[in-house]
Amino acid sequence: MNDHVPDDANDLHLLSGAYAVDALDDLERARFEAHLRTCADCRVEVAGLREAAAMLADTTAVAPPPELRDRVLAGIETVRPLPPIVPDHDASPGAAAPGASRRASRRRWFPLTAVAAAVLLILGVGAVWQPWDDGDGTSQQQPTAADRVLGADDAETVSLEVAGAETKVVRSKSEGRAVLVATGMPPAPSGKVYELWLQDATGHLAPAGLMPEGSDHTLVLEGDATDATGVGITIEPAGGSDVPTDSPIAVFDFSEATT
Amino acid sequence: MPGLTPVPSGESPGGAGAPGPADAALLAELLRSSSRGDQAAFARLYDAAATRVHGLVLRVVRDPAQAEEVTQEAFLEIWRTASRFDDQRGSALSWLLTIGHRKAVDRVRAAEASSRRDTRYHDTNQPVAHDETAEAATATFEAQRVRHAMQTLTQVQREAIGLAYFGGYTHTEVATMLDLPIGTAKTRIRDGLIRMRDTLGVAQ
Numbered sequence: 001m002n003d004h005v006p007d008d009a010n011d012l013h014l015l016s017g018a019y020a021v022d023a024l025d026d027l028e029r030a031r032f033e034a035h036l037r038t039c040a041d042c043r044v045e046v047a048g049l050r051e052a053a054a055m056l057a058d059t060t061a062v063a064p065p066p067e068l069r070d071r072v073l074a075g076i077e078t079v080r081p082l083p084p085i086v087p088d089h090d091a092s093p094g095a096a097a098p099g100a101s102r103r104a105s106r107r108r109w110f111p112l113t114a115v116a117a118a119v120l121l122i123l124g125v126g127a128v129w130q131p132w133d134d135g136d137g138t139s140q141q142q143p144t145a146a147d148r149v150l151g152a153d154d155a156e157t158v159s160l161e162v163a164g165a166e167t168k169v170v171r172s173k174s175e176g177r178a179v180l181v182a183t184g185m186p187p188a189p190s191g192k193v194y195e196l197w198l199q200d201a202t203g204h205l206a207p208a209g210l211m212p213e214g215s216d217h218t219l220v221l222e223g224d225a226t227d228a229t230g231v232g233i234t235i236e237p238a239g240g241s242d243v244p245t246d247s248p249i250a251v252f253d254f255s256e257a258t259t
Numbered sequence: 260m261p262g263l264t265p266v267p268s269g270e271s272p273g274g275a276g277a278p279g280p281a282d283a284a285l286l287a288e289l290l291r292s293s294s295r296g297d298q299a300a301f302a303r304l305y306d307a308a309a310t311r312v313h314g315l316v317l318r319v320v321r322d323p324a325q326a327e328e329v330t331q332e333a334f335l336e337i338w339r340t341a342s343r344f345d346d347q348r349g350s351a352l353s354w355l356l357t358i359g360h361r362k363a364v365d366r367v368r369a370a371e372a373s374s375r376r377d378t379r380y381h382d383t384n385q386p387v388a389h390d391e392t393a394e395a396a397t398a399t400f401e402a403q404r405v406r407h408a409m410q411t412l413t414q415v416q417r418e419a420i421g422l423a424y425f426g427g428y429t430h431t432e433v434a435t436m437l438d439l440p441i442g443t444a445k446t447r448i449r450d451g452l453i454r455m456r457d458t459l460g461v462a463q
Contacts, residue, residue, distance in 0.1 A: 014445055014446055014449060015430075015445055015449075016449055017445060017446075017448040017449025017450070017451070017452045017453070018423065018429075018430040018444075018445040018448050018449070020452060021360070021420065021423045021424040021448060021452070022360055022361050022364040022423075022424075022427070023423035023424075023428065023429050023430045023433065023444075023445070023448060024429060024430065025429050025431070043348075047348055047349040047353075048453075048456050048461060049449070049452040049453065049456060050349055050353045050357055051349060051350060051353045051456065051461040052452045052453075052455040052456035052459060052461050053353075053356075053360075053420075053424055053452060053455075054350070054352055054353040054356045054357070055401075055405050055408075055455070055459055055461065056315075056405060056409075056420070056424055056425075056455075057311045057312075057314060057315040057356050058311070058401040058402045058404075058405045059402045059405050059406055060311075060314040060315050060317070060318040060425070061310045061311050061314040061402070062310065062313055062314035062317050062318075063309070063310045063313070063314075064309050064310070064313035064327060064330055065327065068309070068313070068327050068330060068331060069302075069305060069306075069309065071331055072305060072330075072331055072334045072335065073298065073301070073302055073305070075331065075334075075335050076298060076301060076334075076335060076338040077298075079335055079338055079339050080339070081293070081294050081295070081296055081338060081339055081340075081341055081342060082294075082339055082340055082341075082342050082343065083342060084294065084342040084343070085342070085343065164340060164343065186339075245373065246369045246372070247365065247368050247369050247372055
């Protein structure tokens, strides 16, 4: 399915309409969403085209059966609304103009990514300068496999928003491993689990582990990631599956990776 | 539920068209209240939007029982993620429909992926949803206006948008179904939507 994947931003821009009506496959969608985060023109265009597409629903209106209303209203009793996305509070003094907060929340990916990178950098060198580690080398810890990947010279990163959570996959070919870092991951649906997959150049997906419960994770994927072309996340029945039973909710495409 | 508008459509300064500013503001307000856990506001939101969301889901999914499940999932998602709605980025109705549409498309593609494992032939008999848009029975003024706008598109644009939006097909599938070179359908979809946007005077 790679033969039609656009090569440059100009081609990517032309996907705005197909994106607005959900007519991209998962890989294209992941790529276009990565592009959207850096292209304000595309964000404006997608918003306008979505408004236009929404009007098409005027021609298909059908009232759902009344019982559905009861089921929905009963259903929300058990679901906690997500908190709002809070803008960074460490914006530089000059940038704190009134009304800027909404804009800041819209662009939250960039500062957050920078913060995350900074945190990683601190973690990576933490053993060197941690103030409480001075003068006594005994508490110095061996870096974990995840630390080695995240701190590798050849680490490459693909960041995505998945189900409202900030996630990224970092792969180091020299370490032969990939690491998923997720923050604020919502729980999988009841009886389901998030499963990770390593994709090879033929498109084959090899199971790479299950995401444990909880919202924040740093997971080393199972399997050799050296030649993987991407990492996928699907929602599978509890216990996981040998092959994906559903289309992925996220595809981290290493051709989009940044180093 | 003619018009589906929570307030009389005559109050919309823009006249015709999908939700006027008053409706849009009301939906946005209901969403904001919902994000704070206000279940009564969410019930009003459901009453104002369920017909559009469900109709769209049903059109894509086709099977009524499955469509109900998807509509239910969509509204639970809307409840859960209401705080993520940002009225600077688009209208509330568009946001609601985007969630419903995405869930409907996910459903049909997942079903297709599992049936593809079972049988090698599908697609061959896939009925092309040829211009079904024009046959939809909804007789509201807004619907007529949208259908009229659809008629200003080229036939290829109209068919491509219909297959993508109502059929849930990817643009590459649409290209194959319409015998277009791969990579052309996405342009037709985009051009057509831009034309719809400009014809209907959608915000942004």
